[in-house]
Amino acid sequence: MRVIIGVDWSDQAFAAVxxxxxxxxxxxxxxxxxxxxxxxxxxxxAQAGNVQGYDDFRKAMVDSGNQLLERAAAMVPSDVALIRKVNEIANPAQLIIDSADNLTADLVVVGARGRSRLSEVVLGSVSHRVLLHGTRPVLIVRGAARKIRRVLVAIEDRDDADRIAKWLMHHPFADPTELCVLHALVPIGVSDPYEALGTGTWWKDAERYADELVKSTADKLSNARYTVSTNVATGEPAAAIEQEAKGRDLVVVASHGRTGLSRFLLGSVSHSVVHHVTCPVLVLR
Known part of the structure; x- marks a missing residue:
């Protein structure tokens, strides 16, 4: 497995490592x-700054980056076969994205500092930009690092389920893990008088579909490393995931690839989850 980890001097970055x-x-x-x-x-x-010690300042920043990479490399387990260190004068998020693409990384890992969604759009953040503009699976880490024992796997449809199941089987977690496969049924918001229109029958069909979806996904994930349970919740997907994520060590979701202004205006379940749950979030693409 090939992993890219974005680092800076923050506690969140070291937790991400x-x-x-x-x-x-x-x-x-x-x-x-x-x-x-x-x-x-x-x-x-830069030209004006040359007179005032710009080159010395630039060198000091690069030297600090090299020291940071040495410290982060010391945290990498000794059995890792290959460690690369990239330190460049560049936009951090873009450098992470470009490095991941150039090296065909399986996973990008970044720490998040907890800015609100609006402030990230206005001010920007490395984790926000990597999630928004990158093309690789991303692990967003909030808070202190933790052992991964209880994982919430949130699926929206069969495409989500297939992508997530394929990833989890191809890239098993380091330790045996309890998985809960969750699907949220969104209420249609009609009352009893509309039963004549067949909404009750439609809802029962939707419940059957949801139940079959989580169970078939659980079957795909059942092996010696995973203990799998299922749950069908009722409510908006992001809110349901946030509620079910309490007490979990990781949430796994899939991104549908919405980008830019459309993501900000229309919303995204994966993006909302990243901003509202307190545990790490693995966003698959």
Missing amino acids: TQAFHLYHPADVTLVHGVDLGILNHPVV
């Missing part, structure tokens, strides 16, 4: 640090 190895036993790890000089990257500012 530890969390990656609680979750998997990758053989190939790349630690990525982008040195963002902000306005100093502008050629005019």
